[in-house]
Amino acid sequence: MSDIPSPSQGQASAPHLTLADVVPAVPRPLVDVVGLVAGIAWLAVVAAALGWEDVGDWPRTPTFAAAAGLVAATFIVLAIGSRWLGAASRWLDRAALWLIVLGLFFTLWQLASAKLGWLPLPFFPPPQALLEVYLDDFPRLGESILASVKLQLWGYSIGAVAGFLTGVSIGWSQRAAYWVHPVLRFIGPLPAGAWLPIAFFAFPSSWSAGIFLIALATGFPVTVLTWSGILSVNPAYYDVARTLGARSRFLVLKVAIPAALPHVFVGLFMALGTSFSVLVVAELLGVKAGLGFYMQAAQGWGDYANLYAALLVLALLCSGAVSLLFAARDRFLSWQKDLVTW
Amino acid sequence: MVTATIQTPEAPRVAGASLDIEDVSHGFELDGTVLEVLDDVSLHVAPGEFVALLGPSGCGKSTLLRLIAGLEPPTRGTLSEAGQPITGPHPSRVVVFQDPTLFPWRTVRRNVAVGPEAQGTLKQSQQRIDEALALVGLTKFAKAYPHQLSGGMAQRVALARALVNDPDVLILDEPLGKLDSLTRITMQAELVSLWRREGFTAILVTHDVEEALFLANRVIVFSDRPARVKADIPVDLPYPRHRGDPRLAELRRQVLGLLGLDADW
Numbered sequence A: 001m002s003d004i005p006s007p008s009q010g011q012a013s014a015p016h017l018t019l020a021d022v023v024p025a026v027p028r029p030l031v032d033v034v035g036l037v038a039g040i041a042w043l044a045v046v047a048a049a050l051g052w053e054d055v056g057d058w059p060r061t062p063t064f065a066a067a068a069g070l071v072a073a074t075f076i077v078l079a080i081g082s083r084w085l086g087a088a089s090r091w092l093d094r095a096a097l098w099l100i101v102l103g104l105f106f107t108l109w110q111l112a113s114a115k116l117g118w119l120p121l122p123f124f125p126p127p128q129a130l131l132e133v134y135l136d137d138f139p140r141l142g143e144s145i146l147a148s149v150k151l152q153l154w155g156y157s158i159g160a161v162a163g164f165l166t167g168v169s170i171g172w173s174q175r176a177a178y179w180v181h182p183v184l185r186f187i188g189p190l191p192a193g194a195w196l197p198i199a200f201f202a203f204p205s206s207w208s209a210g211i212f213l214i215a216l217a218t219g220f221p222v223t224v225l226t227w228s229g230i231l232s233v234n235p236a237y238y239d240v241a242r243t244l245g246a247r248s249r250f251l252v253l254k255v256a257i258p259a260a261l262p263h264v265f266v267g268l269f270m271a272l273g274t275s276f277s278v279l280v281v282a283e284l285l286g287v288k289a290g291l292g293f294y295m296q297a298a299q300g301w302g303d304y305a306n307l308y309a310a311l312l313v314l315a316l317l318c319s320g321a322v323s324l325l326f327a328a329r330d331r332f333l334s335w336q337k338d339l340v341t342w
Numbered sequence B: 001m002v003t004a005t006i007q008t009p010e011a012p013r014v015a016g017a018s019l020d021i022e023d024v025s026h027g028f029e030l031d032g033t034v035l036e037v038l039d040d041v042s043l044h045v046a047p048g049e050f051v052a053l054l055g056p057s058g059c060g061k062s063t064l065l066r067l068i069a070g071l072e073p074p075t076r077g078t079l080s081e082a083g084q085p086i087t088g089p090h091p092s093r094v095v096v097f098q099d100p101t102l103f104p105w106r107t108v109r110r111n112v113a114v115g116p117e118a119q120g121t122l123k124q125s126q127q128r129i130d131e132a133l134a135l136v137g138l139t140k141f142a143k144a145y146p147h148q149l150s151g152g153m154a155q156r157v158a159l160a161r162a163l164v165n166d167p168d169v170l171i172l173d174e175p176l177g178k179l180d181s182l183t184r185i186t187m188q189a190e191l192v193s194l195w196r197r198e199g200f201t202a203i204l205v206t207h208d209v210e211e212a213l214f215l216a217n218r219v220i221v222f223s224d225r226p227a228r229v230k231a232d233i234p235v236d237l238p239y240p241r242h243r244g245d246p247r248l249a250e251l252r253r254q255v256l257g258l259l260g261l262d263a264d265w
Ligand SMILES: Nc1ncnc2c1ncn2[C@@H]1O[C@H](COP(=O)(O)OP(=O)(O)OP(=O)(O)O)[C@@H](O)[C@H]1O
Pocket: B028, B029, B030, B035, B037, B055, B056, B057, B058, B059, B060, B061, B062, B063, B064, B098, B225
């Protein structure tokens, strides 16, 4: 950077002092101590896995120990090289406390279930049993994941689009509201699960019944919030647009809908939660595929490791879906101020 | 440097339209009773005239502007623009509202572009949009969102959004009310030169007597609600005007008297 501000910079980026310019930078410590402790905590996981005999038959114990060892080694390298390794080391610095707690948790879990048998088996399997599921039952698990994701995507998309369109029409048109509102009030609050017995014989396949149930659970909150979003649009926006020559098409597409989008997002978020619960219930009770079905089968066979493994995947999927939704919001609603971060 | 081609002709073009407000009365229904806001208002504005409306707060000035804009039909009476009855909003009559009411999801530039976009002339209007932004001094903020602007800047965007439509009648509802006094004086001068250059008809509501006298050909003073025309004062001074003109001070005294403030100053 030269000292002379270029004319193109102008006022918008006038010289701006930050704290970093005034306070002399403190040199980063040679070793990230907390990060190092995290590495040691994960070495404890290795020690716990290798130091005692297993009380049961878990062929993946060495693999588990090796994986934990790899994690520990990574943390130690990042901690020692914190001066040179930039972003990754900064991540370690931020996450270190959590990583320590996780290391201790795995150590305790390892000891309590695989080594000392404090936790009753087979209900509380050790971590290597879960690892075994991921490594050795992956084809079946992966297929279930795919089935769940597909079902959820179809159901949620159909429900969200239908809910959005219904919400916009009843928010905009009195006549649409006249016909749809009573139906919405009567059917909407009914938990989607109550449709389950009917859905499974009324639809040609349990798959389409599942889509119906998820779409229903998604559609209601999206409809109601889109509707309320459209109704709460500041009427002055319409006045402005109309005096500038806007016709109803412009008023709906370019005024009402963008103004209502923050509400629509809340609806989509709420719908995501309910639709997940319907997804799992549908798969537990009728759909012959997916993570719910996998868990149901695992429980039937007493394969508790499979049950936990699937549950963990489900948690990751749900949380990932919410993150995705928030990312979409940050993209499309960046004009809002004071957004909740996820 | 590239010299921009000059778009506006040297001679003032008379693009303004006449406005005729005939015996207009208007009321609002409030809890079953009718609140009379305008009482038999008649007003004739010649093409290209600059008329300022003054009156006590809440007397019905904004309501009259809404009727002129065509946003609401009057309870009684008729309004017409260039001889044609006003039946609804039309981009030839553009309003700068009391609140800037920008669309928060659009950037400054896209807010200014709303008119051309709604009228389907967005492609041809790109240069006009940039000119309007430059006129209100917000070229640097073209990509900012409304929540990143100050109140005065937002009001300037609203002004640019109106001007970009090249209106025949520009309806201004206290457009400079939120500006600091320095920007206000600059914008007043800008408004006058713009009006003289473009030749539109201007209807301005303001609380500022000096502003009304500095800008307008005629000042209409309204009574308390329901608003009636209390006085119609021609301001027979040539432009550009000077704030220190003794004739302005004299008119100011007269208008303040009509507004019931003579004893106070
Ligand atoms: N939509 C409405 N419904 C009911 N009453 C209204 C409505 N709009 C305005 N009024 C009433 O009409 C009267 C005049 O309002 P208006 O906004 O025209 O006043 P104004 O002269 O512009 O005042 P100010 O100078 O404070 O802006 C007020 O008493 C207001 O309460």
